[in-house]
Amino acid sequence: MAAHSGTGGPVRGTADTALSGEAAAIASLSITAATTDERLLDQPWHLALKDWPAENLAALPRGLSRHVVRFAPLGAGVVAIKETGEEAARHEYQMLRKLQRLGVPCVEPVAVMTGRMRTDGSALQPVLVTRHLRFSLPYRALFSQTLRRETLTRLIDAQALLLVRLHLLGFYWGDVSLSNTLFRRDAGAFAAYLVDAETGELHPQLSDGQREHDLEIARVNIAGEMMDLVEGGLLEDKVDPVATSERIMDSYRKLWAELTAEESFDLGERWRVNARIRRLNDLGFDVEEFSIKSTADGTSIRLQPKVVDAGHHQRRLLRLTGLDVQENQARRLLNDLDAYRADHQSEQSEEVSAHSWVRHVFEPIVKAIPRELAGKLEPAEVVHEVLEHRWYVSEDQDRNVPLAEAVQSYVDSVLRHRRDEAAIMLNPDEQTAAALAAAETDEG
Structure with a gap:
């Protein structure tokens, strides 16, 4: 009995120490948040994300990431949590807030949490918390057995449209890829949402060089992603990764030209002004202002959209x-x-x-x-x-x-x-495979 009592004392002491350690870890947190939801504090912030217990996680499909990323329930919804550096987390949080105010399709920033530490007092990486976009999927979750070329084409077209919208607003992404994008079904097509704004920069206007550099990054990254799918046997054999990735260049340039190119026509063809507006409306854009100039000899006019806004x-x-x-x-x-x-x-x-x-x-x-x-x-x-x-x-x-x-x-x-796209839960085998893949990705 005495031996049992003696063993019991240290166990209780250890528990008390751990409890006070968790309380100290919570007290050390510094939170910048766009929400007043106190349930944020219910998560085990004293643990590295890779060590979070299953009961604190939502088993949703993740895209590839160079950071450790986990999903967790928050109230009736789900949040995505990414471990990263403090400067990067704060930059991305502010950038996402600015993009939201500009009406860009992107995930909603929830909080930046710094000052994280373990119960032993050692430091943990800060995290960026964003709200999970309901009914959205990373591109890798859009295949059943193999990703068809037609589906891939629609994804790339959606990515090109998103990139055009961002460039029109003066946003340089710097890391364009399918992995950094979420997709929602949109009447048989897809709507693309920006997920990762860590490398993003907002300028009054982008130069042609900045736009082309972003486009080249997209081409290279998408080709790499396609090659990765080919290696995994997840892409139709007839799909050429390099040729397919070139499509974003064509799709982007055609759309950019339609939205911004100057057009000349004879004075008697002024109906073409309304025709241009209708074409832009059909593409989903509103035109708030036109720049119309007569040529020197007065025989024709030049027309160029001045302000173009998506979501007509x-x-x-x-x-x-x-x-x-x-x-x-x-x-x-x-x-x-x-x-x-x-x-x-x-x-x-x-x-x-x-x-x-x-x-x-x-x-x-x-x-x-x-x-x-x-x-x-x-x-x-x-x-x-x-x-x-x-x-x-x-x-x-x-x-x-x-x-x-x-x-x-x-x-x-x-x-x-049809599968449930509000919350595609992974089965146990898929969770194991996802955990292994995440571990490999997290190490990178």
């Missing part, structure tokens, strides 16, 4: 319905809204018709999705897919399929077989 269809749909969705989703839903108004020969205002469409089309589709399937895709993507499914079924059966019937057919034949 998003803003129109938001104004009409209050729905905040991706650009291509907005375009698709607006097309259905316009068709709905025409079908009902409505003489009501566009705003009134839009709210009627939300009540009789959008909301019934969303509400008809079984609760257990609601996390498969975000609501706007589900509505888009239902409308597409209805069109194909109606064409196949040569009749106008009622909306309720189309929804049920879509749920049974399509949605039930």
Whole structure:
């Protein structure tokens, strides 16, 4: 009994010491945060990220990173936590906040946490905390067995569009890659979101040299990522990594020219001003100002967009319905809204018709999705897919399929077989493989 008692004393003492050590570790934290959520302090900040216990983690798929990155629950959502240097963490946090204010698709910064230390008082790296973008996936999670060339092409086009938007705002990325981007489905295409702004710089305007350098970084990085997929047997054999990576150059330059190039035409062809605006609107951009100059001999004029802003269809749909969705989703839903108004020969205002469409089309589709399937895709993507499914079924059966019937057919034949993109949880085998891969990546 005495021996048991003697053993018990040091155990209790060790526990007390550990507890006070954890309290001291929490007290040492310095937090710069864009949230007042005190649950941030519930995480084991006294441990290196690679040592965090499973109960503190969310098993979501991660992209490649030269830093240790982990996902953790925070309230009803999830945050991504990255260990990095203090200067880098603060720079990226401030840069993401600036990009958010400019309306750039990027992850939301939550906090920078410095002064981390273990219970023994030794220092730990600071961390940057960002909010996980719901329904988004790293490019490596977008394949089932192999990544098809068509999917890869859409990813690169989305990356090119994001890069153009950033360059128009004067943002030099400095580390463009698919790994530093998250993708969300956008009416059959993809919308790209910036994840890593560690090397980013914001300027009043970028030079052609800065833009070209960013583009060259993208080309090289994407080629390397494709080669990595080929080595892992995750890419179709017919895909040429180098040729595929060249697509971002072509896609970027065509879009940049359409948005910024000067155009000359005869005075009698002034209709081309509106034609240029419509083309830019079709690409999802609004034009707030044009620079129009007459030539010296007065026979023609030169036209150049002055201020170009992305999200044309998003803003129109938001104004009409209050729905905040991706650009291509907005375009698709607006097309259905316009068709709905025409079908009902409505003489009501566009705003009134839009709210009627939300009540009789959008909301019934969303509400008809079984609760257990609601996390498969975000609501706007589900509505888009239902409308597409209805069109194909109606064409196949040569009749106008009622909306309720189309929804049920879509749920049974399509949605039930889709994976859950709100939170793709890894199974135990995948978690083990991911942990091994993370360990190898973290060491790099």
